[in-house]
Amino acid sequence: MVSNANAFMILFALTFIVRYLRLIVNIVAYYTFKPRPLSTKPAFSPSDVTVIIPTVFSHSDEFIRCLQGILRCGAAEVIVVTANAKVALIQQCCEAHNITQARVIGVKKLNKRVQMVAALKKVQTSITVFADDDVFWPTSYLEYLLASFESEFVGAAGTRQRVRRDSSPNLWNFLGICYLERRNFNTGATNNIDGGISTLSGRTSAYRTIILKNEMFFDYFLNDHWLGRHLNSDDDKCLTRWTYTLGWDIALQFDEKAVLETTLESNTKFLHQCVRWARAHWRGNLTVMMKGNYWYSRHLWTLYAIYIAQFQTPALLMDGSLAWMLYQAMAGASENVRTVVFVAFSIWVLFSKIVKLIPHLIRYPQDVRFLPASVLFSYLHGFINIYALCTMHVTAWGSKNLTTQSNASEQTPLLHDAQQPEEQTSTNDAATVEGDGQDHQLSQSPISRCRRYSWTVTQAEDGDDTDGVVEE
Template structure:
């Protein structure tokens, strides 16, 4: 076999073995079932909702869907400027189970840390201010916590689709929906194989309260550093996910219909700014996981190969042409017909590999099949988003939500010399 053939096989195996194995794992995944005699109920859950605006129809809808699950309490954490607005909104709610807190500046980590010490229940659940829950979601979130080794539990996520969208909105909605679809696919597969989860998404996630109230966690959460030059106050859900792994806790994603929330994503070009923000977070967290903390290599080897390494290597606009070129060169000595068949088979496989994760979406929304080429083209375009994200890892702006970047300076703070020395002492 020629060197071109050997390179083709190695690259093909590296790129697609994870897809084949993940497909089997995803399709055989089963959530942890509900216990016959649960020891935890909704009254063991406090929900923390960080928000900037303090009011709005999306937030009201989120609170209503949370209230129907009958938690012990909801703690709404806004900013001082919107405290009065939030309190007025809460007064219109038919319950006394909502408390309102505030911080001076909009920063999710600071908002979370302000509320965590107020929790008195066994389970603390974080929810974004734009999610809608099914009524039975808490039962499924609590099920893994019946097993003492589980410290964090995530959920299945789907897009709340726009009603009667125009073609532009429909395309952006489709891109958002398939982003969540791919994410559900990947995390259910890796969770099933070795318990690995790249990030327990903060859209809705639960943890044992005593983990979050541990002073060591509080210090680490409020003193995370990037490149030993900056204090990082973004990527909160990535930090907690890594903390679970480094401190011996198992995590679980309850991928099932009963634990399926609905959320919103941008349905306009601002979706690209969301993708850029997510990509920066993935770069920062996965680089830390692999090369600074290092736990994933031994504790979650499959997830390291299937999720963390692709952060560095997945670039469809480079690898697809390279595979086609290597296939062409490896088959140069074959007959024209056989070579054409080999390249055609490779192209067909590439097409299948780019659509197989979306089968569930197309089953639910068969009318979206006509948009499959959009997904493939966007996959190539996303290679440029990833590259730009890597070159701008010190940027933490949202860019996609009004008011979200007013206090962006608090997300990435350059350390002075005294703080640098303190950090070195702590790390040693």
């Protein structure tokens, strides 16, 4: 009996270390991650930046608020890229809000990757920033984001993200908040330790233009496949993989003044988003593991904390196994000792579920009422991961409407929204529009201060903010 108990205790200890060592180390790494300071003579300023916003333009009010916030940051140019059928509609909405700095261009058919490449070909600045159409930047966002590029080895950068908290949040809103808080924790910790990151989120990401504006990348990006299926989603996974493969570093700016906000579904559609992200997480990581080598040659901690840890799912199975091993190991102990041990273990498991949410709970302690449901959802998410693993062949966006038709039923409500300006933005620049492939204005600064690099990369083989989070 004693021999069996000792064997189970050793098994429990080893399994506990494999499961929770990354959490313990990541706690230290996350809470010691220092923001990148602003330089008195920065290598890049907002005038060196072109912001690209691919959009399906399904919510004009949210799009306008996003665009106004981005324009306030002072980039050299903002390019909005949509379907040809929606160019005039977006232009009318911009005019209704006195927005004249943004250039609107169109592509034949809505496809995020095609849209991004179409806009990339027109970029003439040193830094390119991709932004979703539902993000909200603070005014000084670009200055802090660009601080990451003070290192000549950094090829791409991102920042922390938060879901906007409703004035009276429901459970879905809180779960969305938890999702990005956990993501901030995971990515911040691994990036602080060895520079690794699973995905540089497409909600907003900055790249040296020289990395992306070339035919080699266009071919790689537009011909990305999974099991023979052409990928439209997973674009941020592909960009991350490309940047690391070329030998560049990716940096995160965790300064509080560079936190972007976004919105997620506040209803059952959030589950569809979780499934899509989880599928992209599996596809992206498995692609890296099959075709790349940076994940084990340069980022050893990330190898353990992300690529190996992704197989520790579902969490309910892992924690249930630990509880069973501990029960077997304590079989010969007194009832009081067993009670103390299991209470301590339960407290630890609960702590592991909420430690990543501490920054939010400090800001909004009243949200502690959602914690029981959040813990239950963290276990449910493990089964979402398994379902996603079994359905990786599904590459559709799921929650995105990629309709390109510009019909009356669509335009009427959007144009109605456009007549309700929420905020006026002063400007001195003339509006520019590109529709049906006709470019009416192109005036940008030349590329400067970009790092030279030897372009060697494996060609893509034939064959969505994809922010997969593996729950602790």
